[in-house]
Amino acid sequence: MAQNDWKIAACLNGQSPVDSKGAPMHEAPVEEWSRVFEDVASEGFKYLELSDGWLKPSLLTSARKKEFLQAAEQTGIKIPSVHIQRASVIQPGLEKENLAYAHEAMEAAAELGVEVFSTGLHQPLTDAQKRAFWFWTAQGAKDPRNDPQTWKKAVSSIRELGKHAESLGMKMSLELYEDTYLGTAQSAVDFIQDVNLPNVGLNPDVGNLIRLHRPVEDWRMLYEMTLPYATYWHLKNYQRDEAPDRSWCVSLPSTLRDGIINYREVTQRAIELGYDGVFVCEHYGGDVLGVTGENARYLTKLLDRAKSRVES
Amino acid sequence: MAQNDWKIAACLNGQSPVDSKGAPMHEAPVEEWSRVFEDVASEGFKYLELSDGWLKPSLLTSARKKEFLQAAEQTGIKIPSVHIQRASVIQPGLEKENLAYAHEAMEAAAELGVEVFSTGLHQPLTDAQKRAFWFWTAQGAKDPRNDPQTWKKAVSSIRELGKHAESLGMKMSLELYEDTYLGTAQSAVDFIQDVNLPNVGLNPDVGNLIRLHRPVEDWRMLYEMTLPYATYWHLKNYQRDEAPDRSWCVSLPSTLRDGIINYREVTQRAIELGYDGVFVCEHYGGDVLGVTGENARYLTKLLDRAKSRVES
C-alpha cells in the first residue's frame, strides 16, 4: 500500500493556555512553544490545529509569527488550520466585536499560511457548563429559533467572513454544535446553503452532538447529510447509554475506534465523496495527546484502506 | 510457543444486509461478498460466522453456494458456522414456520460444509427494542414461565433439529439469551439436559446477560455452569455500573479485555474443559470490525497462554 500523507492534525485541548510562568501563550518564549510542538510530534503527529483556546494568533506580531512557524518546522510540525471558538458573530451584544475578531484572526491565519479558517456559532460556556463535570452535560447558549432576522444576520456575517477567506485563498469551515444554527443536520445544511460560497463548508463534528444528555440525532444520518459539505473535520468519539424511557443519558469520551460512531464506515464515505482536507483528532479529558496519538494511527489505517478500496 | 490455529471467527454485526444497490445479500454479485470477506481478512480473521442477519443461506442455490465458498476461499476465509437468529421454534404463532426455516437453514449450512449450526430461542426485536438506543435496554419477548407445555414443545423441536444436525454430522448450539428458557445459568443447563443429545450444547454468550439494565447473574457463575456444555461461543464484553440501590444500571460495549468479564480466566477454564470449538468475536456499535480484530489478537494471546499452561 502506498504511503499516503494524510493531513491528520493534533488538537491542543490538553495543553495549558499559559506558559510555565503563567503568561498567556502568545507571550511565551519560543522554547515553551517548542515543548508543545515536541510533545505533539512525539505521538507521531506532523500537523497541528492552532486553536485560539491555546494561543490567539491575532496577538502575535509578524516577527513572532515567523518564530512560531520556525519553531514548528524545526520539530516537523505544520499548521494547516486556525480554529477560532466561542466567538459567535451573533452572540448577543458582541456581534460586531466578534466579527471584527474573526477578521483579525483570519488575517493572522493567512499570514501563518494555513489553508483553513475554522469557526462556529457556539458561544462562551455558561456558568452551568463551567460548573458541570463535562461542559456538554449542561445547557449552553441557544441561537434563537424561528427568528429570520438573526438567521439572516448570521448568514450575512459568515458570508462576509467567507469572502474575506476567499480573497486570502483559504477555505472556511463551520462546526456542528448543539443549539446553534449548526446544531442539527438539516439546519446546518440549510445554513451552509444560504451562505452559498464555494470555499465555505461544514466541520461535521458529530461528536459534539452524540455526547449530549438528551436524545440525539443518528450519527449515520448526520454524516450522510453533512459530509458532502465538509471543508474541515474534527473527529472524536463517545460511548453512550440511555435509559429506554430516556430519563437519563450517559456519555463518555472514547478512542475513535471504541465509541458509537463507526469511523471505518464514515471515513470510507468521506473518501468516496472526495474529501481531501484536514482531519483533526479531538478529545476531551485525561491524556488527550495519548488518546489522539492512538486515534491518528487508527485513522491512518482506515484512510489508507478507504483509499485503496476507492481506487480498486 | 507453538503456533495454534484457533478458530477465531468474525461476526457480521457491522455489515449491511443489503448490497451497494440495495439488494439483499443473497442476491448480491460475488464481488460484493468478496468485499466483505476482504474486509474481515484485513483485520487478520481466517474464519467467519455466516449469520442470517446478513445473508440467509437457505436462499442461495447450490451453484451460488459454491460461488460463495470460492469467494471466501480466495480471500483466505473459512466458514465454520451458520447462525440463525430471532426465529424461535416457540415464537407464538410461528412455531411451525420457524422450525421449517431452521431445517432449511441447516440443510444449507451442511451444504456449506460448516461444523456448527447455531441458534437460540430469542424472538424478533419488539417495537420498544427497536426504539431504544441499544436494543437490550428495552424489554423483549419472554418465554412463558411455569408452562411445562411450552418448555416441552421447545425441547422437542430443538431435539428434532439436533437429530437433524447429527444426521448431517454437525454440532448444534443454543445461545444464552435473557427471558428465554436459555436466560439464566440454571434454566439453560436444565434445558440442554432435557434436550439430551451429544451433539447439542450451549453457546455461553454471557455478554448478552451482563449488559442488561437490571440486576444480572454473576459472569463467573454463568460461565462455570454453562462452559461444560459449550459447543460454540460468542465472546463479547461490556463495562457496567449500577446505583447501589439498583435504581439504574449502565452498560457499555467494550473490548474483550476492558469489560467486566475476565476472559483470561474464562478462556483458561474453557481450555481446561477441553473446549475446541469456534470462538466468535461479537460486538455491537461503532467499528465492529476494528474492535473484533483487536479482540481476536487478544484472544489468540490468551488461548496460546491457556494451552501452554494446561499442557505444562
Next chain:
Amino acid sequence: MAQNDWKIAACLNGQSPVDSKGAPMHEAPVEEWSRVFEDVASEGFKYLELSDGWLKPSLLTSARKKEFLQAAEQTGIKIPSVHIQRASVIQPGLEKENLAYAHEAMEAAAELGVEVFSTGLHQPLTDAQKRAFWFWTAQGAKDPRNDPQTWKKAVSSIRELGKHAESLGMKMSLELYEDTYLGTAQSAVDFIQDVNLPNVGLNPDVGNLIRLHRPVEDWRMLYEMTLPYATYWHLKNYQRDEAPDRSWCVSLPSTLRDGIINYREVTQRAIELGYDGVFVCEHYGGDVLGVTGENARYLTKLLDRAKSRVES
C-alpha cells in the same frame, strides 16, 4: 533514550487468595506461587506488590519466606513492597489487634527485603459494599469527624509504625481513601504533617476518590497537593459522567490512558518533584493483569518521556 528501570509493579487484585485446592495462599505449594509470578511476568512485569488480600506475609515462616523469594526470583520478579489493607489502627474495637498485626506484617516485610510498607486507614467492606456491583458505590466505614481524640490516636499509632519502619530501613505510605482521615487532599496532608516522620508519606491513590458516586475533588488539585508527600503510588484510572444536577454519577474502570486523570501530566509532575519510588498498576474488574500490563507499557513511555524532559 536510555533504558530506565522504573519500578512498575503489578497488583494482585485479579488473583485468587486461595490455591487450586482451596487452601489460603500462605499454605500453597511453591508451584502455585510460581504460577502467579509467571502470570505477572508474562505481561512484562518485573515487580510485584505483595498484598495481604492475596497472602498474609506474617503467616509465612522464615523458611517459607525464602522459598517465596526464590520462586519470585526464578521468574524474574522482585517484591519491592508489602501492602496491608483494611486493617485500620483506629477501627473501633480492633485498634490494638490491627496495630499488632501491622507490626507483625512489617517485620515480615522487612524479612522479605521490601523497601516500602504500604497501608491506610480504610476498614473492611461493609455489607452494603459487599452487595454492591462495585464496592466503592456503597457507603463504607467513616473515620469520625471533629474528633481530635481519634485523630490523635490515629496519628500516634501511625507514628509508632513509622518509627518501626524507620528502624527496619523502610519507607511507609498511607493510601488516600474516602471517608478516612486520608479522604481529602487537605486532610491527608494535615495527617501526614502531624505524623511528621521523614520516612512516612502518602500513597496518592487518586483513583480511589474520583470513582465515587458523589461529587469528587478535582484530580489535578488532589495530585498537586499530595504528590509532594508521595512515598508510594497506586495508579489506576476511571471514566466518569455526572448529571449536571449531580442526581447521579457513573464511573467505570479504564486503562490509565483512557480515564479522566491525565497521567501524562501527573507523571511529569512526579518526576519533577523527584519521585523515585514504586509505581503500582492497580485495576478492578475483568482481566486485571491484561489491563495493568497495557498500563505498564504506557507508563514506561510516559516516565521515559518525563525524565528526558526534566533532564533536558
